[in-house]
Amino acid sequence: EPEVTQTPSHQVTQMGQEVILRCVPISNHLYFYWYRQILGQKVEFLVSFYNNEISEKSEIFDDQFSVERPDGSNFTLKIRSTKLEDSAMYFCASTLDSYNEQFFGPGTRLTVL
Amino acid sequence: AQRVTQPEKLLSVFKGAPVELKCNYSYSGSPELFWYVQYSRQRLQLLLRHISRESIKGFTADLNKGETSFHLKKPFAQEEDSAMYYCALSGGIQGAQKLVFGQGTRLTINP
Numbered sequence: 001e002p003e004v005t006q007t008p009s010h011q012v013t014q015m016g017q018e019v020i021l022r023c024v025p026i027s028n029h030l031y032f033y034w035y036r037q038i039l040g041q042k043v044e045f046l047v048s049f050y051n052n053e054i055s056e057k058s059e060i061f062d063d064q065f066s067v068e069r070p071d072g073s074n075f076t077l078k079i080r081s082t083k084l085e086d087s088a089m090y091f092c093a094s095t096l097d098s099y100n101e102q103f104f105g106p107g108t109r110l111t112v113l
Numbered sequence: 114a115q116r117v118t119q120p121e122k123l124l125s126v127f128k129g130a131p132v133e134l135k136c137n138y139s140y141s142g143s144p145e146l147f148w149y150v151q152y153s154r155q156r157l158q159l160l161l162r163h164i165s166r167e168s169i170k171g172f173t174a175d176l177n178k179g180e181t182s183f184h185l186k187k188p189f190a191q192e193e194d195s196a197m198y199y200c201a202l203s204g205g206i207q208g209a210q211k212l213v214f215g216q217g218t219r220l221t222i223n224p
Contacts (some may be wrong), residue, residue, distance in 0.1 A: 033211065043157075043199065043214040049122065056211060098210045099145075099203075104157040108224075 002026045004105035006092050012111045016081050021108045023075045023092030024099070030077045033102060034067065034092040036113065049075065050098075082112045115140050115204045119215035126190050127223050134185040134218045136174075136200030145203040146176055146183040147212070151198045160198070162183075190222045212218070 005024045013095040025032050029045050030107050034046040047056040049067055057065075066078045075094075079086055116139040126132050138144060148160040152198045163170045163176040169195060185201060200215040 035212070035214075042216045043212075045213065046210040048211055093212075101159045101162070102145075102212060104149075106156045 004092055004094055004103050006090075006105035006108050008065070008108060009106065010109045010111070012113065013082055015084055019079050019082055019110065021077045021079075021090050022082045023077070023105055024030075024073055025075055025092065027073070027101055029094035029096050029103075031055075031069075031095045031102075032069070033095075035091045035093065036088040037091070037107075038085075038088045045067050045088055046077070046090075046105075075105030079110075082110075084112050086110060087112045099102075114148060115213045116203055117200050117202050117213055118213035119200055120197075122216065123219050123221070125221045126167075127201045128192055130187050132187045132190045132194070132222075134198050134200075134219065134220065136183045136185065136215055138183065138200075138202050139179075140202055140204055142187065142204065144173070144176075145210070147201045148183075148185050149199045149201055151199070157199070163179050165217050171187055174195070192222045192224060195220060195222045200210050 007022045032049040035043050036046055037043045045058050047057045047061045058076055064080045068076050089107045091107045092105040096100045120135050136209045149157050150160040151157045152172045172185055172187045174183050176183050197217050197219050199217045201212040203210040
């Protein structure tokens with residue numbers, strides 16, 4: 001059964017550094033999402049992406065964040081200059097149709113020191 | 114504003130006992146409600162959605178628009194039901210329905 005994959009599973013970085021989190025959505029899916037979960041808090045929506053552009057973004061998704069689908073398979077989240085408060089679990093999700101079930105990846109744990 | 118509230122962070126019941134995980138929501142339009150589950154060391158996965166009105170692994174959930182609730186129920190809990198349960202609401206702009214999650218409830222089934 002196809003699954004969403006994410007790499008790396010754990011990323012440790014220094015404050016101020018750039019990080020790129022990678023996701024490979026399910027191949028025929030059209031809608032892509034990033035969510036994050038700070039330890040002990042709820043899963044929060046960051047951004048949705050469709051037809052090669054951002055559909056919606058949350059207040060969290062400021063100028064430090066960007067997303068890209070560079071090659072038709074990968075879907076990346078870039079944080080330009082990481083802050084301590086960016087430490088969280090980042091989940092990628094995809095769906096064929098926005099009214100269908102969203103399939104989640106296993107997550108990338110980002111630790112900013 | 115879209116909001117999902119799960120009042121219980123932790124819930125512990127004995128095997129064979131009924132279980133109910135509470136979920137209340139706030140949404141101005143017609144909501145679509147989901148329950149997602151995360152078993153230990155596994156990814157988030159859909160358990161059920163109100164629109165399908167089916168029972169999955171013995172769980173059911175009824176959307177009550179009057180009480181703005183979508184509680185998850187199972188008459189006889191099993192040890193393998195121990196997991197983190199998230200209630201979620203689908204909303205956002207047409208064509209890119211983001212999920213709004215509740216805080217989650219950690220359910221522990223005691224033998």
